[in-house]
Amino acid sequence: MIEFSNYDILRNLLFATQWTILLSLAAFIGGTTVALTLTAMRLTRNPAMQRIVKVYVELFQGTPLLMQMFLCFFGLSMLGYEISAWGAAILSLTFFTSAFLVEIWRGCIDTLPKGQWEASRCLGLSFLQTLRHIILPQAIRVATAPTVGFSVQVIKGTALASVIGFVELTKVGTMLNNATFEPFKIFTLVALIYFMLCYPLSLYSKHLEKKFNVSR
Amino acid sequence: MSLVNLHQVHKYYGDHHVLKGIDLDIKAGEVVSIIGKSGSGKSTLLRCINGLEQYQEGGITVDGKEVTTEDIQVRRLALSVGMIFQNFNLFPHMTVGENVMLAPTIVLKKSKAEAEATARAMLEKVGLAEKFDSFPEKLSGGQQQRVAIARALAMSPKVLLCDEITSALDPELVGEVLKVLEQLAKEGITLVLVTHEMNFARDVGSRVVFMHQGKVWEQGDSKTILSNPQTDELKQFMGAVL
Numbered sequence: 001m002i003e004f005s006n007y008d009i010l011r012n013l014l015f016a017t018q019w020t021i022l023l024s025l026a027a028f029i030g031g032t033t034v035a036l037t038l039t040a041m042r043l044t045r046n047p048a049m050q051r052i053v054k055v056y057v058e059l060f061q062g063t064p065l066l067m068q069m070f071l072c073f074f075g076l077s078m079l080g081y082e083i084s085a086w087g088a089a090i091l092s093l094t095f096f097t098s099a100f101l102v103e104i105w106r107g108c109i110d111t112l113p114k115g116q117w118e119a120s121r122c123l124g125l126s127f128l129q130t131l132r133h134i135i136l137p138q139a140i141r142v143a144t145a146p147t148v149g150f151s152v153q154v155i156k157g158t159a160l161a162s163v164i165g166f167v168e169l170t171k172v173g174t175m176l177n178n179a180t181f182e183p184f185k186i187f188t189l190v191a192l193i194y195f196m197l198c199y200p201l202s203l204y205s206k207h208l209e210k211k212f213n214v215s216r
Numbered sequence: 217m218s219l220v221n222l223h224q225v226h227k228y229y230g231d232h233h234v235l236k237g238i239d240l241d242i243k244a245g246e247v248v249s250i251i252g253k254s255g256s257g258k259s260t261l262l263r264c265i266n267g268l269e270q271y272q273e274g275g276i277t278v279d280g281k282e283v284t285t286e287d288i289q290v291r292r293l294a295l296s297v298g299m300i301f302q303n304f305n306l307f308p309h310m311t312v313g314e315n316v317m318l319a320p321t322i323v324l325k326k327s328k329a330e331a332e333a334t335a336r337a338m339l340e341k342v343g344l345a346e347k348f349d350s351f352p353e354k355l356s357g358g359q360q361q362r363v364a365i366a367r368a369l370a371m372s373p374k375v376l377l378c379d380e381i382t383s384a385l386d387p388e389l390v391g392e393v394l395k396v397l398e399q400l401a402k403e404g405i406t407l408v409l410v411t412h413e414m415n416f417a418r419d420v421g422s423r424v425v426f427m428h429q430g431k432v433w434e435q436g437d438s439k440t441i442l443s444n445p446q447t448d449e450l451k452q453f454m455g456a457v458l
Contacts, residue, residue, distance in 0.1 A: 119305035124294030
């Protein structure tokens with residue numbers, strides 16, 4: 001049996017943290033892109049489009065992220081599509097992230113007075129021009145803090161990818177535990193690393209919230 | 217020649233019959249004040265004229281073109297109809313100058329220099345030339361409303377619609393906004409205002425339209441109708457506001 005020194009444990013965990021960060025980034029970028037598209041669809045005021053977005057949000061908010069991951073990983077391969085654990089993790093986290101971001105952003109856009117839309121319309125701005133020049137610049141200011149705050153949920157969500165065999169922080173933690181039988185030490189370290197990733201983001205989100213509240 | 221024409225306009229909100237067959241004809245250069253109790257359909261009428269609200273029956277034309285709520289129609293309409301709102305609706309993330317320059321730049325495709333010249337001229341007209349680089353939140357309500365007027369004027373509209381534009385202002389700020397309107401009226405711009413300012417309607421307005429229960433109840437030359445109302449409803453209304 002191989003002996004693991006504390007240094008070995010930490011080195012392995014930190015190495016795996018890279019994958020957690022990478023997966024979080026990929027999910028966040030994917031989620032933001034999809035959420036932007038869905039938000040645009042929702043704003044068109046086209047009933048069919050709005051229904052699609054509604055179903056999408058209900059579906060992915062109303063089922064556990066773990067089930068979505070299972071379905072992406074095992075389900076897709078049953079259907080004959082080969083998908084890696086990495087691909088399945090990104091795909092399901094993108095669904096999860098976008099479903100929540102759409103709702104967060106909806107709230108931000110809805111807080112803008114209806115008069116902003118009406119004034120733009122009366123000045124002859126098209127829907128897209130209104131969105132680009134009037135609505136988005138104001139909505140982004142309001143949305144930044146909750147969006148950064150939500151990224152914490154994405155980071156923690158990546159831990160589930162360990163279940164489908166993607167080797168990230170949690171998975172490496174489990175593997176080390178199997179080899180060393182020191183669950184307390186190892187999982188405390190794992191939790192600490194997650195905390196060190198998430199806490200600065202929470203702080204930053206609070207800072208942004210304060211900053212925008214003052215200037216409004 | 218008629219600039220704005222409404223013919224038998226009916227408007228419903230669900231089962232609620234808001235406008236019950238409005239006929240109205242407004243000529244270029246007229247200053248028309250629409251008065252009446254709240255809920256009589258004044259604001260709805262105004263919002264139908266610029267395509268913000270859909271009407272179900274009848275027809276509205278502005279400058280000979282039919283008004284619909286179709287996006288492309290509203291945009292064409294915006295070139296001839298300017299609108300001022302009760303709560304200003306300035307764009308808070310833009311300076312005063314940018315507020316006024318926005319539509320001329322992206323809708324009329326004017327060059328930046330040209331749009332800026334127009335914006336400065338319009339702000340000068342409402343007495344706010346020195347506020348070009350300020351943000352709306354730094355201005356008083358009366359100043360904000362004057363910026364809104366400048367913003368509408370920058371599109372050189374044929375008719376300006378004003379929806380209770382002094383109702384959200386502190387009493388001491390009402391005068392400065394009315395003064396701007398009076399100046400515009402003298403220059404011959406066509407104004408249609410929903411208002412509670414009876415003195416303004418009488419002294420500056422050319423015609424008063426009294427609305428009651430979704431109908432044009434009584435209308436006529438502003439001085440005559442306000443000093444000698446014919447219907448009981450208008451008499452009662454005048455008694456309540458004066």
